[in-house]
Amino acid sequence: MRTRTGYTLRSMVEHDVAAPLAITFTHQAVGSFFLMTAPVLAPLIADRADVSSSLIGSYTALAYLAAMAASGLSGFAFARLGALTTSTACILLTVAGLALLGASTPWLLGLSALIIGFGYGPLTPASSHVLAAHSPPRWKNTIMAAKQTGVPIGGTLAGLSMPFLIATLGWGWGLALPAAVGLAIALVILTRCRSIDRRTPPPAQGRMGPENAPLGPWMLSLGAGAFCYAGVQMSLTAFLALYFVEHLGLSLAAAGGMIAVFQMSGLVARMGWGTLADRLGERIPFFVVIGITIIAAVGIFLAVARPGASPAALILATMVLGTFGNSWTGLYFAEIIRSVKLNEMGRTTGIALMFTFAGVVVIPPLIGLAVTLTGFPAAFALIGLLGGFGAFAGRMARRVSR
Template sequence: MTAAPLPAPSWQSALGVTLAMQTAAAALGQTMPVVAPVMTGSIGLDPESIGYLAGFTSLGTVLFLACGGPVLERLGAVRMLQLGVLVSGCSIALAALGWPPVLFLAALFLGLGYGPTPPAGSRILAATAPARHRTLIFSVKQAGAPLGAVLAGLAGPAIALRWGWEAVCLAGLVLACGVALAVQPWRRVLDAGRDQGRAIHPAVLFSSGNLAAPFAALRLHPMLWPLTALSGAFACLQGSLFAFIVTWLVGKHGLSLPQAGAIFAVMQGAGVTARMTLGWLADRSGKPSLILAVQAFAGSALAASLALMPVGTAGPILGALAAACGFVAASWNGIALAEVARYAPQHRIADATSGSTVITFLCYFLAPLAFAALAAVFGWTAPLLLMAALPAAMGLLTAPRLLRG
């Protein structure tokens, strides 16, 4: 007797699953930055060390994106999202041990667990989202990133001051287990197309063909590399802001940890609103790449303004500028991913997304490392100005191609 065919998944359920997983993954990924001032101080690390930890997290994501494609094909997108968030949850719990070598290992595996989020989410939404609303739907899913960071920014400092930063890490494990269980009812229908015969042994994962596949996919359309280059520039600025803003506000401007965490949350909350607003605008205008180009120049200007605020600037002014940065400079992700999915061939969307995201996360990896090294020598302002300039500079280089596309 033949089993009844599974019903086609609705885009609403697909969006709900991917949004929940994106939110949880982002909350876990931002746990270390929001408790960085107390965490680094308690274990004897310099404040700028959070940049190295953030870099290791991004490196872990790059490792998955570079070779995890066959595992995604074999297990399915939802299962990979579940496994990824559980790896991240266990990693952040491991960080509670507070031993620096373990902390760096935990940061690496935290990023490895985040790795499935972009390609798995794009795979699910590309198969279910109506074409006329694709950019908005991708942007709503990506709004889970700042939404998770809002959760981390509000809850993390409060828990850390009451029970210690280690308790924040353990709360992350609870969150990971809860959300992985919550999406299980949708796994069967959303993973119906997985390739159960796909080989996933190490010789396949680390073969030259598999490692090259994400980058080869970026050559399948002339718009994919310009989109990726601009995404990388945005990532340098966004990664630096997210990794350092709490430490910067506490160390340079003298704010308390809860005040700095609240400003971090405000910046991320603005990103939630922006991703949905700008995603809707991109769909309505029919020119998503134009929206990205405008964001590049506006984001650079706002981040430079934030960097130049003198010591003693009132908290509300810092919060307003941080919110403006979050609205403009940290809301590009959904539009960029939707554009990659639009230009890539249907059967190579996961590969193209992985390739673009590998480059993006290499920038997330390198930028905080460079920022930390520069901050140790020149202070906070110069490296922040440097990162602020990158989106505008790359916008100048890529805008002609983007606007033609």
């Protein structure tokens, strides 16, 4: 059956989209799984390392600081190795970082964050470059949204599986099993990655910076919106498990289930936003609308997710939060794909990600400080306020559209 946007599985294969999409989706899912493992296990990691659980925001910030550096350097690796081959090598890095997550000393946990972050950073620039080369223009929003669903799927699997694996197998084998799976996936897809890289136009070479990248008012405004939205998404991701465990008194397993609800809601919403954007085009400023909905979603969550709330109410509130607080990235990268040349895609996406990663580096530690000083409700209210700032920045980007 053909959808209104004009694509079927057969047509995706004919247009050489299916295999690149499947591989980039896999890279995003595996990388997200390993990156999300620390926030999911935050209470256990804090007890094991004898640190405050609110410092998980600093772990996340450190990981994304490394990711920001890696995304800025990724264009050089893409030009020499190919985008997908580079991504596969990065998955191997995240496997190594996961192995260190079982350490009981803070400095080894910091090293784990740096290694996982450095491996995670190039995944989105690589996928954007490859999919921009292989996707027909009328499908770009939906294809980008489909690829980005790998992120919440990876987070969902981490939320559902890691508390169970650690409780059942202990720290050693509980971390070794997903690491072995990640290693096997990387080795299995490596040959196909090389084949696709040979059919993909290489990225423009040279150093990224203001002199050869779109860092004008449009990119700065759009990037400011991404800075805010990324801070919202990662703050929710980093502190949601702690909110359920420490503020509401849920078990770690139940909190992991709520994280899965949050991630899966974002997965469905990403596809919905992408499909709407493909159908309605420029008529509705979706990148602005998402910020407004974030304010409402956080307000609903705080009103419902209180001590004594029923499980059904908590699930519903978490679904709302995930639908609007964890679904913006496909719209961001689709905006960029429509606005830059193909041979600039990898480098430009790397720059765009630096805004995103900056939000992740700066905002979660500040939210962690707010949790310590004011408690969870006030800190989450600040997260919602960031959605408003993101909407304003998105509006400015449309006014100075390139």
